[in-house]
Amino acid sequence: MKDFHDLADYSVAEIQALLDLAARLQHNPEPRALEGKILALLFMSPSLRTLASFQAAMSRLGGGAFVISPNMSIHGIETRPGIVMDGMAAEHIREAVPVIASYADAIGIRAFAERRNLDDDLADLEYNAMRDLVEIPLINMESAIQHPCQSLADWKTLDDIGMPKNGGRFVLSWASHPNPLPLAVPATTVKMAAMRGMDVTVLRPEGFELPDAIMQQARDLAAASGGSVRETTDRDDAMNGAQVIYAKSWSSTRHYGDKKADGDLRRQHEDWCVDEPWFANAADDCRFMHCLPVRRGIVVADRILDGPRSVVIQEAQNRMFAQMAVLHAMLA
Numbered sequence: 001m002k003d004f005h006d007l008a009d010y011s012v013a014e015i016q017a018l019l020d021l022a023a024r025l026q027h028n029p030e031p032r033a034l035e036g037k038i039l040a041l042l043f044m045s046p047s048l049r050t051l052a053s054f055q056a057a058m059s060r061l062g063g064g065a066f067v068i069s070p071n072m073s074i075h076g077i078e079t080r081p082g083i084v085m086d087g088m089a090a091e092h093i094r095e096a097v098p099v100i101a102s103y104a105d106a107i108g109i110r111a112f113a114e115r116r117n118l119d120d121d122l123a124d125l126e127y128n129a130m131r132d133l134v135e136i137p138l139i140n141m142e143s144a145i146q147h148p149c150q151s152l153a154d155w156k157t158l159d160d161i162g163m164p165k166n167g168g169r170f171v172l173s174w175a176s177h178p179n180p181l182p183l184a185v186p187a188t189t190v191k192m193a194a195m196r197g198m199d200v201t202v203l204r205p206e207g208f209e210l211p212d213a214i215m216q217q218a219r220d221l222a223a224a225s226g227g228s229v230r231e232t233t234d235r236d237d238a239m240n241g242a243q244v245i246y247a248k249s250w251s252s253t254r255h256y257g258d259k260k261a262d263g264d265l266r267r268q269h270e271d272w273c274v275d276e277p278w279f280a281n282a283a284d285d286c287r288f289m290h291c292l293p294v295r296r297g298i299v300v301a302d303r304i305l306d307g308p309r310s311v312v313i314q315e316a317q318n319r320m321f322a323q324m325a326v327l328h329a330m331l332a
């Protein structure tokens with residue numbers, strides 16, 4: 001494996017092999033598998049889980065990792081092509097990325113969406129500019145439109161809790177949030193559940209449709225796996241018989257890049273906070289998923305997050321096992 005960027009780059013059989021490897025490493029540790037190997041972690045955007053789980057994954061496999069972030073004591077990194085660098089940043093990705101990569105056997109890069117122009121973010125412009133500068137194995141740690149490590153971990157969590165593949169009823173729901181958030185997690189999640197062969201419903205208010213290109217890709221993946229993908233604004237319809245609800249807020253695609261118009265629209269939907277009444281006609285043991293971090297009392301009620309429906313801690317722990325499998329496949 002040279003490049004872990006988009007789950008859809010891999011067949012279901014290849015993902016299953018990664019998940020089998022993740023389970024093997026979880027139960028039968030290989031503390032010397034990556035002895036002498038170094039992973040570089042470039043965080044252009046903040047993190048808790050990704051940062052900690054990649055470092056832990058490398059340590060558990062006997063390798064090492066180092067972290068570079070513009071928030072650290074470095075010179076500030078410019079990403080724009082062709083820029084005259086007369087501002088604060090003294091370093092450009094064109095030098096910084098190859099230099100960082102030259103110290104390592106593999107590199108992970110995180111660069112969130114700029115959220116100014118939807119087409120630019122769908123094309124993953126900033127991440128791909130850095131991807132072009134890397135010749136060693138590369139892991140996408142969340143870009144404008146991809147978060148494959150989260151989705152691999154979520155697929156494992158669904159397996160771990162015994163969620164049916166074909167026929168499993170999966171709801172990806174928009175949720176309230178004070179800020180316009182990136183599309184990476186919902187875009188990757190709808191594709192993951194579709195590839196897993198689930199019957200997927202995207203539940204969201206008007207104005208928060210996922211981009212057509214993402215929905216079409218998810219429908220194509222579902223067709224190949226025996227699943228289905230639909231979308232609705234009707235919560236009762238979406239939750240009818242649901243076995244899992246995956247909550248996430250994202251930017252208004254109708255007002256993408258327009259913070260005021262997005263804010264005006266999202267304020268009309270502050271009641272989209274997942275709580276027990278949402279589960280009235282769901283399966284009795286319907287589970288709650290979220291990638292974290294999550295705003296309590298805004299995205300989801302405490303009683304859901306702290307109750308038996310929630311598998312959010314398992315999801316976060318599975319980040320480490322899923323990434324151990326990716327690193328093992330790349331470097332062992």
Ligand code: CP
Pocket residue numbers: 046047048049050051142150291292293
């Ligand atoms: N879910 C996730 O990627 O968490 P972090 O942003 O904390 O890494």
